[in-house]
Amino acid sequence: MNDPILEAKNVSSVLGSGAGRVQALKDVNLTLHGGELTMLMGPSGSGKTTLLSILGFMLTPTSGSVCIRGQSTENGDAETLARVRREHIGLIFQSYHLFPTLTAAENVQVALDVRGEAGSKARTRSHDALAQVGLSHKINSYPREMSGGEQQRVAIARAIVSTPSVILADEPTAALDSGNGHAIMDVLAAIAKDPSRSVLVVTHDSRLTSFSSRIHSIEDGRIVGEQPAAGSCPVHATPLPPNDAVRAETG
């Protein structure tokens, strides 16, 4: 097993106040290791999104701690947490959240631009990231000109372009048909083969479990089970295509 990249220790989270107060997470312990694709599964309202927000340094836990590469962000202000996110975290969303007025390449480049990386080097990196997800031919396309699967791959390219340590994916296949969904998972599994990176995928889709190295189940704000995958490597994972092979698979 590779070194831990992100560790959540005894994380609890209480949301709201008064009559609306909800204990969203209770003493959650979770470790993401390099070279692994971890899945977090659970029903609606189980605390998945809250945990994802805390692991993504968007929400501060009520108690407990989250460390990334051994670095704690306890008591960090909003700007400190934003810095941790831009340096270590790549995010993939269920509804893509691409910028509709930017091209695919520009959408990817935004992730570098917020880090202060601009110019031709950033452009080249964004083109390379799009090539990694099989979208070299869509560099100048706008989101409205792309299918859902293609848009999600742009979002993946945006998440990986700055080589973050952790990639957090929230229901990345929920808006896609099964063919596109599997292709997206294949890309994520390939990314997770890099020992310096860890991928966490939140999903309810049990058909995707074969892509994972480790599965955590969450219910009522508690991790109720951890289940390593059958093999040491994800079943479906193939090396990340260096070219446009994915395009052929997903159309």
Added chain:
Amino acid sequence: MPLNFTLASRNLFHDRIRFVATTIGIVFSVVLVMVQMGLYLGFGQMVTKMIDQASPDLWVMRSGTKCFEDPSLIDARKRDAYLAVKGVADVNALVIGFSDWHMANGAITPVFIVGSNLKGDGLKPWNVVAGSAQSLSEDGAVAVDKTYSERLGTSGLGSEAEIRGHAVKVTALTDGIRSFTTTPYVFVDMSRARTYVGIPNTYANYFLVKLKPGANVDQVRHDIEAQSPTNEVLTTPEFRDRSRNFWLFGTGAGVALFAGALLGVIVGTVIVAQTLYSSTKDHIDEFATLRAMGSSNRYIYGVIIYQALLNAVVGFGLASLVGFAVVYFTSGGALPVVITPLLMSAIFLLTVVMCIVSAFAAILRVLRIDPVMVFTK
């Protein structure tokens, strides 16, 4: 080009109807400011036209004289005494005042008489386009501006009329000597000017003092004032400022022009603020995504500020074209709109500040964004 600028410009131009509406609002606002301030400058220039044209080293006038058109009288017999002051090269009396111009058809219109010594450095007609200023030494000769032909019932050189029962004849025509009061100027010889405005020969309204090279201005002023305690002595810039301040602020005209300009700024600020705020709300998911990706507040503010600056540049550019058209069409009028490069620069700066101030509401909105919303939308 920073990518947040690209994002700002694409978002701004993406919603064309909103962009056009905003631009119209900014253009309206900037043109209003431009015209009001242009009128302010034009008015300021018009009210001091006679002072600028005469431009002696010193003006001697009755203490408390408010402006060039103020008909307060001074003792004309003091001329020799002033000439004797050390450092004084020449002293010329100036007589001004309102009178009535009786046309051949019996109609009457008020005129403003300007009478000076034609042989000295007085205030003689300029921009003479027909006849000559020297002709004013002839009996009954007057010079008027050709733009007032209809008003005065004249048809050019040789036209006749009466002032205070005295026959006058137009012997010189000028071009562009217009009065902001709309009362036509009539240039005459000083001795007849007294007759036309009804003051004794022993009085004048001003003395225009020319100094010898190297003369001590303050000493000359002091020496002249010492001779006539009821008079005061001003330099041309001082008299210009006093006259301008009286007409612009003493009468409230300048305040009204500034109030109009302020209204323009307020209208523009509200329009831009409303647009930026609604645009920010429409794109709130994008701002939340940027925040979730770890962008700093500064980066996100950059998007909004760039939009504000783009609004400012486009709005100001179009407003400038309208402004230049207004300048062109008012240039021959009694009260031209004057737009100087300095005024343009100041209004551009004001437009930028106005648009940036307008961005505050939008910035406050993005400050409240919770990046977690990207998971729930």
